[in-house]
Amino acid sequence: MLSLRLTDKIKSKGDDMSLLEGHDRLQYIIDEARKVEPLKDKFKKDINRIRGCVSNLWVKGKVLEDGTMQYEHDADSYMTKGTAKVILDIVNGEPQNEVAQLNLESFKPLGIRELLTMQRQVGFGSLIERIVRIANDG
16 A cells, blocks of 8 residues: 555645746746756666657666665756656655555646646656656566
């Protein structure tokens, strides 16, 4: 069963973001993108590329010795990079078994999907699938 703490973490981030309207919410995502450390080129390979995204998005991850997840990412666009950062900030440091139980519906309280075009929503779903797959393959 998915932990209440992780569910609450997603909802809390969604509540925080819901206070921002229109341009402010988009600006927040762009600001988050600017905080992302670039992924080394050697990791920008097809195996790490998220399918369905409007722009290129690469995500790599691993299970740390303490059983928690660590993800890194990079993208060609600020919108994609910032959206991924919001998601990955939630799951980074969380137990592998809990991240492995997440699905697209788990992130609904975040309220970010509604900001995205249909094509970006496809990429959003692919990002969630990749995060969960990495945790399951751990």
